[in-house]
Amino acid sequence: MEQLVRDARIAQIYEGTNGVQAMDLVGRKLPAEGGRYLERYFALIEAFISEHRGDDSLNEFVQPLEMAFERLQEATGWLSRSAAENADEIGAAAYDYMRLTGQITLALLWARMAKTALAKQAESGEVFYRTKLKTARFYMQRLLPQTQSLLTSIQSGATSLMVFDEEEF
Numbered sequence: 678m679e680q681l682v683r684d685a686r687i688a689q690i691y692e693g694t695n696g697v698q699a700m701d702l703v704g705r706k707l708p709a710e711g712g713r714y715l716e717r718y719f720a721l722i723e724a725f726i727s728e729h730r731g732d733d734s735l736n737e738f739v740q741p742l743e744m745a746f747e748r749l750q751e752a753t754g755w756l757s758r759s760a761a762e763n764a765d766e767i768g769a770a771a772y773d774y775m776r777l778t779g780q781i782t783l784a785l786l787w788a789r790m791a792k793t794a795l796a797k798q799a800e801s802g803e804v805f806y807r808t809k810l811k812t813a814r815f816y817m818q819r820l821l822p823q824t825q826s827l828l829t830s831i832q833s834g835a836t837s838l839m840v841f842d843e844e845e846f
Contacts, residue, residue, distance in 0.1 A: 695772065695775070696772060698775065699771035699772040699774065699775035702771065702774065702775050702778070703756065703767050703771045703774050703775075704767055704771070707756075722742070722781065723746075725739075725785060726746065730743070735788065735792055735795070737814065737817065738791045738817055739788060741784065741817040741818070741822075742781070742788050742817070742821075745781050745821050745824040748825065748827075748828045749777055749778065749781050749824070751828060752777055752827070752832070753774075755831065755832055756770050756774060756831065763835060766834060766835050769834060769835035769838050770830075770835075774827075774831055776827055777824055777828065777831070780820070780821060780823060780824050781824070783816065784816065784817065784821050787813040787816045787817065788817075791809070791810055793809075794806040798810065
């Protein structure tokens with residue numbers, strides 16, 4: 678029984694750690710140095726999209742990445758504007774913003790892997806590269822669309838979270 682309790686405890690620690698990391702991302706990292714970190718991150722994504730936008734062989738990977746990246750930019754702008762008016766917006770959006778950022782980062786990595794796999798598959802025809810492409814397609818079609826719901830959650834604001842009184846907890 679004690680082992681089960683210890684094993685289940687990790688879930689609470691994991692969730693708390695994610696919350697702390699999310700608050701650090703939106704509260705410290707985004708505004709740090711006038712947003713320079715965010716600009717470099719965005720520039721990396723924009724460069725890949727711009728370089729491969731017209732490549733028909735990569736379109737099925739670049740187009741979803743670009744749409745999701747637009748959502749991230751929209752969420753970032755919304756959060757910046759809203760947090761200037763109400764500091765509670767930072768905490769309310771932090772976890773979803775971190776997930777959104779993570780999904781975009783993974784999409785960029787899968788698009789890069791797809792680019793390599795397409796080139797290598799043409800040379801070798803190995804199953805490994807076909808599998809990479811199938812997995813990249815799965816990510817782009819099944820997981821990346823979650824960015825829309827994350828954007829919606831972020832933009833729903835802090836009001837529904839902040840209506841609870843302290844004694845209601």
